[in-house]
Amino acid sequence: MKYVDASALLRVLFSEPGPSVPLAAGDRVVSSYLVEVETFRAVDRERLLGNLDDSETALKRKELTELLGRLDLMPIEGIVIDRAKGSFAVNVRALDAIHVATAEILAAEAEGDPLEFWTHDDRQATAALSRGLTVRGR
Secondary structure (H helix, E strand, C coil): CEEECHHHHHHHHCCCCCCCCCCCCCCCEEEECHHHHHHHHHHHHHHHCCCCCHHHHHHHHHHHHHHHHCCEEECCCHHHHHHHCCCCCCCCCHHHHHHHHHHHHHHHHCCCCCCEEECCCHHHHHHHHHCCCEEECC
């Protein structure tokens, strides 16, 4: 199982250099519903910065919708909030804490199916490592 954050999805969407999460048919790829907001905001930010015109923005939004459709999205429930508001060994931003907490819960429920936490964000990677997750993508 692969857990992806927004940075991992955006690297795929924008074909950015560096290691990208492999999205082979049959792989279970999961994230928090939070990733929808983060990634659509990122596409809009690129438009507002002048990096995408209207046509490119429409295409990226369509591609993003298709990419998100391949994921199992997990709700942000009370158990996630409780774990995210707990103490971390490192400084963690709120959204990163929600991603790490969601992945931790999924890893605990995976019953032998190892979870890879895919991110390209150094602070989030450190937070995931501090909670014992296997981090990929840096």
